[in-house]
Amino acid sequence: MTATEETPTTTGVPFTLNGVELEAHEGENLIDACDRLGVHIPRFCYHPRMTPVGMCRMCLVEIDTGRGPALQPSCMMTVSPNMVVNTESEATVKAQDGVLELLLINHPLDCPVCDKGGECPLQDNAYAFGPGESRFVEEKRHYEKPIPISDLVYLDRERCILCDRCTRFADEVAGDPLIHFVDRGAQTQVNTFPDHPFSSYFSGNTVQICPVGALTAKPYRFKARPWDLTGVESTAAVDSTGARVAVQSSQNRLVRVLGVDSDAVNWGWLSDKERFIHEATDAEDRLTDPLTRDANGEFVVRRWVDANRAAGEALSGDADRIGVIGGARLPLEAQFLWARLLEAKGITNVDAQLGDGLDPAIVSGAPRATIERACNPGGVVVLLGADPKEELPSLFLRLRHAVAEDGVKLIELTPRASGLSSYAKARLHALPGTAAEVAAAISTGASAAVGGVDAAELAKAAELLGSGAPVTVLVGRANLAESPDVTVAALSALHDLVPDLAVLSGLRRGNVHGAIEMGLTPNADGTEAILTAAVDGRIDTLVLLGADPMADVPNRDLAEAAFAAVSTVVSVDTFNTASTARADVVLPAAAWGEVDGTFCNLEGRLSPLAAKVTAPGQARADWIIAAEVAAAAGVDLEVTTLGETRARMSAEVDALAGIDLDALEGEADGPLLAGDHAWSLSAPSVSVPPVDGYGLRLLVDRTLWDEGTMVHHAPSLAHLATTASVSVAPGVLDRLGVAAGDTVSVGHANGSIELPIKADGRLPEGVARVPYRANGFDAGALIGDGPVVDVRIDRVGS
């Protein structure tokens, strides 16, 4: 103790490593310090993002802390002053050799047929530190060869070395401890409970961190050998978190995506959607050729010049009569070019969102938070939006760690309990339509419940928000059946209470934040207004940039009417969708993994999108399509390469000033867009009708696995899509006199539909939930024009 007190606090902890005097950080783990100082210690169980457990004993090194040298696992030792460490001593070498010999006793030597062979830590360590031969002549342990522990992951228990990485990940990172050590001693194995599969949204991470071939991913099994793979670093674009990934291909096909550890974003973890959605790139029914309609209205394959001319003509009409929807899935460069083209043409009816997002003023009109700020210990996070576990799963893992481990305090202001609910300090489950009233009641206090929220919960929230801790609000669209104005009004009320709050945008769709920055934003009321104008005959041309309004706009009747009313539809897309089927000109675009570009995540952080395989058929990169369509429309964008586009962007976009888009690759975290935002949101007024006595207020939200275009085209994921149902609180089930699984009729303003009913303990009373884009029924049909939707559930036949 006295030694540390005498050392000045600014220096590190002095210790001796293999005879060299070095310094470690205060409290630094020995194995981390050795990694940092360039001395590699072999390990299996240690993972820098998880609690050390000392299970595998591979990292034994000789340590002398003044009581003589002894073998200690380096992952379990904090460097102490004047510690003497020897990672190369005779005792260390013998111990590591012995550990490997023991680990290899039961490990099968089937490396030639094992997916891990060639990139296997056990193989590598056995070569580098192992005995080279075994003295074990007895029968090895046998188990049934790979058993599926979930829809996506297989487990081969014979290969398992019981390092506790997957089970630790499931428990402490994902919070889904559905796999566990079972039995004991020589019989110990990892397994699930019978009929309770490891159905975690994050199960694929266990495959990536498994140090042997025990866990393999169904989509990658036997697809390639590691030495055949080539890879690039890229960014997962399936949601707006922008998790960093390594994309690997073999024979010009994407075969695997691995998480890359980025301190600022995803810490190396990915959701299964980000990990396996690359399968969609390889799908059979990709759009491969430009199409236009012939005289009979049938699609015909055209040359690019002809299709471009048709698209250029469509864009050259009366600018006020053209509406442009989409662009959130495009790389930043293509968004920039499209924005310049539309600007040159004077087209202002533009929206990158599909009516299922929020006013982009949330992004530009409020001080922007980073993930780091939200997860900083001591802060307060308000969840005012959709469940991040369902919509932004990589962000969910960061937030979960922050609230579960780092003492960040969470206030839930959501229509139902989220995946983070068990860690929340205040749970304000506001009845749909009342979030703004509830937010306002936090500051004024209430003697009775407001919007179904107890006064006690309101008081807890008031105390947390008034504590002076930095407040970050994660804002998203919690309920697609509710007007987005309710959320903005609630945010505004929170701002009145905490003037220096920062906003982390929860807009979920891929590169939507890039689209907003590049100017693909509405000048008026967005997609719904564009579609309404089309229905009213004020717009006759629709241009769809990777958008499928027929499936994505919540108000489905409106989308249907708009498509019926317009005379020309131009669609730039990667897949045949409900909207491309109704288009007049279809331009095939290259998909994720086929184009270079830039991604802007929900923090405004830029990272590279990289091309790994070639696009099918004649499909082209979006930026080329934009430039060529512009040329056909008589607008010269003055770019012929991606580099020239980037140069224009750096020169013309203030937020990109000083950022070299060509140098993003290899940057660990990626730069943040420049520019501070002052608060400039005004509270919209929404009047929400009271709930009638029989009614339940409708909640429509997304689940990770839905009938979305990408999930639908990924063979391993398509069957995971949630099936349609209506769920209510268990008490409501009793009140209605129905049992879970019964078919009920859900009556709404436009009629009624029949759905199976389920109990959901996460729902408050008075709310009925229907998942959006579920298999079998799309909740879009329930959503109309009002600020909220009330439904009535009846027994069928009564």
Add this chain to the structure above:
Amino acid sequence: MSRLNPANVTLAHEIISHYPKKKSALIPLLHLAQEQDGYVADDAMEHIAELVEVTPAEVLGTCSFYEMFKRHPVGTYMINVCTNIACQLMGGEELLHHAEETLGIRPGGTTDDGLFTLEDVECIAACTEAPCLQVNYRHEYRLSTDDFDALVADLRSGKRSDIPAHGTLGTVRQHIPADRRAGIRHPDDEGTPAWFASRQPAES
């Protein structure tokens, strides 16, 4: 077989209330399930998982660690014959072979009438009384093969009322009224333990 019955659910809630963290009641509830059915059924494990708010996999992990929690049906009487060194020298293996022949089952097996399960066990701490065995963990000492036959006959005819069915917990049940319980506080509310605080450097 089944989930906990209503009487046991009431008891389970009382047991859970003895602990600051629900999860701590896991092992007592596994005992309760084994008492109810004679073994710990999968359904019971799922039920316990719901009661103590953990996943079924975690319950299985704990349950399967302990050999005396049986996860498959066993006989009313679990006969553990010791074949460790002292008993082996005094005829333990012969006793086990005799048991196998008499009952018609191998170690690990259960008789067709569901009355007996035979197990071959390591030392059960009665070496001075070898050869010995346990019936539902109650010792029988210095058994000859005839003694064994007599024991089985007594068990079959119900003369051994001192040996309750497998899984039965103690006959004396503890019910601690809420006002007489020691202060149950959640570890998170305890603050820094004194022994730990004394070793922390004083804050300046």
